[in-house]
Amino acid sequence: xxxxxxxxxxxxxxxxxxxxxxxxxxxxxxxxxxxxxxxxxxxxxxxxxxxxxxxxxxxxxxxxxxxxxxxxxxxxxxxxxxxxxxxxxxxxxxxxxxxxxxxxxxxxxxxxxxxxxxxxxxxxxxxxxxxxxxxxxxxxxxxxxxxxxxxxxxxxxxxxxxxxxxxxxxxxxxxxxxxxxxxxxxxxxxxxxxxxxxxxxxxxxxxxxxxxxxxxxxxxxxxxxxxxxxxxxxxxxxxxxxxxxxxxxxxxxxxxxxxxxxxxxxxxxxxxxxxxxxxxxxx
Amino acid sequence: xxxxxxxxxxxxxxxxxxxxxxxxxxxxxxxxxxxxxxxxxxxxxxxxxxxxxxxxxxxxxxxxxxxxxxxxxxxxxxxxxxxxxxxxxxxxxxxxxxxxxxxxxxxxxxxxxxxxxxxxxxxxxxxxxxxxxxxxxxxxxxxxxxxxxxxxxxxxxxxxxxxxxxxxxxxxxxxxxxxxxxxxxxxxxxxxxxxxxxxxxxxxxxxxxxxxxxxxxxxxxxxxxxxxxxxxxxxxxxxxxxxxxxxxxxxxxxxxxxxxxxxxxxxxxxxxxxxxxxxxxxxxxxxxxxxxxxxxxxxxxxxxxxxxxxxxxxxxxxxxxxxxxxxxxxxxxxxxxxxxxxxxxxxxxxxxxxxxxxxxxxxxxxxxxxxxxxxxxxxxxxxxxxxxxxxxxxxxxxxxxxxxxxxxxxxxxxxxxxxxxxxxxxxxxxxxxxxxxxxxxxxxxxxxxxxxxxxxxxxxxxxxxxxxx
Numbered sequence: 091x092x093x094x095x096x097x098x099x100x101x102x103x104x105x106x107x108x109x110x111x112x113x114x115x116x117x118x119x120x121x122x123x124x125x126x127x128x129x130x131x132x133x134x135x136x137x138x139x140x141x142x143x144x145x146x147x148x149x150x151x152x153x154x155x156x157x158x159x160x161x162x163x164x165x166x167x168x169x170x171x172x173x174x175x176x177x178x179x180x181x182x183x184x185x186x187x188x189x190x191x192x193x194x195x196x197x198x199x200x201x202x203x204x205x206x207x208x209x210x211x212x213x214x215x216x217x218x219x220x221x222x223x224x225x226x227x228x229x230x231x232x233x234x235x236x237x238x239x240x241x242x243x244x245x246x247x248x249x250x251x252x253x254x255x256x257x258x259x260x261x262x263x264x265x266x267x268x269x270x271x272x273x274x275x276x277x278x279x280x281x282x283x284x285x286x287x288x289x290x291x292x293x294x295x296x297x298x299x300x301x302x303x304x305x306x307x308x309x310x311x312x313x314x315x316x317x318x319x320x321x322x323x324x325x326x327x328x329x330x331x332x333x334x335x336x337x338x339x340x341x342x343x344x345x346x347x348x349x350x351x352x353x354x355x356x357x358x359x360x361x362x363x364x365x366x367x368x369x370x371x372x373x
Numbered sequence: 374x375x376x377x378x379x380x381x382x383x384x385x386x387x388x389x390x391x392x393x394x395x396x397x398x399x400x401x402x403x404x405x406x407x408x409x410x411x412x413x414x415x416x417x418x419x420x421x422x423x424x425x426x427x428x429x430x431x432x433x434x435x436x437x438x439x440x441x442x443x444x445x446x447x448x449x450x451x452x453x454x455x456x457x458x459x460x461x462x463x464x465x466x467x468x469x470x471x472x473x474x475x476x477x478x479x480x481x482x483x484x485x486x487x488x489x490x491x492x493x494x495x496x497x498x499x500x501x502x503x504x505x506x507x508x509x510x511x512x513x514x515x516x517x518x519x520x521x522x523x524x525x526x527x528x529x530x531x532x533x534x535x536x537x538x539x540x541x542x543x544x545x546x547x548x549x550x551x552x553x554x555x556x557x558x559x560x561x562x563x564x565x566x567x568x569x570x571x572x573x574x575x576x577x578x579x580x581x582x583x584x585x586x587x588x589x590x591x592x593x594x595x596x597x598x599x600x601x602x603x604x605x606x607x608x609x610x611x612x613x614x615x616x617x618x619x620x621x622x623x624x625x626x627x628x629x630x631x632x633x634x635x636x637x638x639x640x641x642x643x644x645x646x647x648x649x650x651x652x653x654x655x656x657x658x659x660x661x662x663x664x665x666x667x668x669x670x671x672x673x674x675x676x677x678x679x680x681x682x683x684x685x686x687x688x689x690x691x692x693x694x695x696x697x698x699x700x701x702x703x704x705x706x707x708x709x710x711x712x713x714x715x716x717x718x719x720x721x722x723x724x725x726x727x728x729x730x731x732x733x734x735x736x737x738x739x740x741x742x743x744x745x746x747x748x749x750x751x752x753x754x755x756x757x758x759x760x761x762x763x764x765x766x767x768x769x770x771x772x773x774x775x776x777x778x779x780x781x782x783x784x785x786x787x788x789x790x791x792x793x794x795x796x797x798x799x800x801x802x803x804x805x806x807x808x809x810x811x812x813x814x815x816x817x818x819x820x821x822x823x824x825x826x827x828x829x830x831x832x833x834x835x836x837x838x839x840x841x842x
Contacts (some may be wrong), residue, residue, distance in 0.1 A: 123625065174633075239632055315460045
């Protein structure tokens with residue numbers, strides 16, 4: 091009975107139809123209903139003398155500045171693991187849950203909430219990308235000590251729903267063929283060497299993405315006797331993508347951002363309207 | 374015997390050893406305590422082989438040497454790594470120096486065997502995979518000997534818990550093994566709840582079952598897709614991964630996190646999950662799953678690759694401490710949800726899937742059956758969810774301790790928690806199921822062939838993060 095089933099699988103696959111989301115950037119539903127992303131911070135509601143959120147933040151994303159003349163709190167989304175504990179702890183509602191997930195950024199500073207939104211000059215990445223890569227990209231992923239949450243979401247990129255191949259983006263086994271080194275984890279002492287070797291083996295021009303809060307800043311798991319605090323002092327990072335883990339559309343958004351096919355959405359720690367690059371035509 | 378660990382009682386430089394045993398169905402765990410004097414304690418590995426790795430880990434991290442340990446080599450610290458002092462000993466963080474040591478080619482007695490080759494694969498492997506190094510000693514297709522070199526991902530997680538408030542420890546427990554977030558948080562919270570003797574409200578225990586079974590659901594669906602990937606059944610792979618994606622989107626709607634993070638807390642659950650559309654979504658997943666599973670079970674090209682691949686016999690599985698679907702596929706009828714019930718499992722209809730095929734096929738069958746059991750459990754929770762509060766006050770007393778466990782999708786996880794005199798975490802021992810199953814796995818690889826390796830590894834469903842911590 092079980093002999094000639096491969097044609098059945100073909101029929102089965104055809105009958106299932108197209109499962110891939112039409113999502114690509116802004117329009118269409120990316121399938122993330124209910125997602126709780128980075129909490130939003132409203133300085134006006136923040137209460138003097140209170141440090142409830144600071145005490146409940148394990149990775150130290152919220153820090154307290156005792157100098158009253160300046161802003162009291164600094165929120166660094168590059169350290170946030172989206173546990174939402176600060177939202178529960180805040181007595182005045184200055185921190186609220188949001189569905190913000192597109193937090194890819196070219197500059198580490200753009201992940202820090204600041205009163206005056208940072209200017210975006212100098213943010214344009216090398217024009218070379220378009221010229222060299224066309225619109226395609228090959229990625230070498232290196233797990234430098236993740237909890238495997240990031241791997242779970244990276245593996246999801248190739249499922250029929252997100253179907254990363256449709257963007258011309260591929261994972262490649264050899265760093266020799268890779269344009270982008272995508273790193274997860276806080277970088278353990280034992281993975282530091284293999285990670286740097288993978289980077290060295292890549293041909294120029296090469297780019298680096300820190301995917302997940304661990305790779306951006308160490309997160310909850312960095313430091314200690316066995317870990318670094320992410321990539322920042324180790325490799326030149328082109329895109330920072332915090333999240334714990336970043337969900338698949340956030341990863342796709344960050345990849346398209348790198349290829350200049352999608353604009354950066356976070357500036358000065360705030361999700362805002364897309365920045366304008368009139369000379370670029372986003373796919 | 375389940376596991377052993379060492380800890381340093383407050384103000385002491387002399388470690389105390391703890392051995393944890395679960396004697397049988399319905400019985401509470403036995404904990405043996407042992408304080409060694411001037412003489413080093415004897416190794417129990419010859420009597421209970423599964424203890425070998427725990428003893429070696431204790432030597433690396435706590436500085437306790439075991440007399441007559443059969444393999445007195447470092448385990449958790451890689452060859453070439455040296456810590457100034459044992460990392461888990463109280464005091465400042467030690468500096469860790471590391472000079473990588475290449476894999477050795479063993480001395481082959483007798484004639485020179487130049488046809489025997491060493492393939493060191495990893496730690497950076499092809500595709501999106503976790504980092505670990507695999508050493509194959511092989512001739513042509515035949516694997517003579519296989520040795521995984523794990524612990525490249527050792528992050529020192531147990532040390533990270535020290536000094537934290539018990540409530541914040543939950544955030545960390547969720548990040549030990551991401552695809553086991555719920556079960557790890559549960560085992561950790563059970564330990565704190567045992568220490569504080571707090572009673573978790575029944576609505577919370579039922580919701581915890583729901584979360585734990587949703588976690589099993591998406592993990593097992595991922596497993597099926599990945600297994601099809603290794604047998605090159607392309608449509609089967611796509612469909613398995615698609616079902617996993619559906620399950621993760623359901624998780625997201627319910628909890629705000631695709632990995633179901635952020636709901637379990639000591640004493641209960643943090644907030645009410647959004648269950649409005651869950652019943653409907655389950656019908657959809659179950660409908661697709663049934664056709665999918667039936668077709669997998671009737672595909673000879675897939676089955677041919679699984680049957681007789683990666684054979685793990687019952688005795689070996691028991692002696693070396695296999696756990697979860699791996700042991701249940703080798704005929705061992707154990708499941709902590711039923712045998713040492715926690716939460717609401719003793720109030721719900723729970724079946725345990727057991728097969729005695731001992732091979733990759735049996736491991737697939739166990740997982741497929743567990744998916745249907747999980748869906749049944751989630752339905753039972755939705756039908757009978759009691760009203761009431763979500764959370765009880767859980768404050769473990771200073772100096773207290775507790776042991777907790779939970780059945781993850783990969784087997785039983787244990788957390789042993791000790792608090793200091795200020796009520797902060799002094800020692801947290803994590804016994805993860807992948808640590809147990811990685812210990813067993815090489816026995817199924819020696820003497821097999823290269824072509825079956827990927828299938829065999831996928832059929833075990835191992836994580837590296839959980840093992841390395």
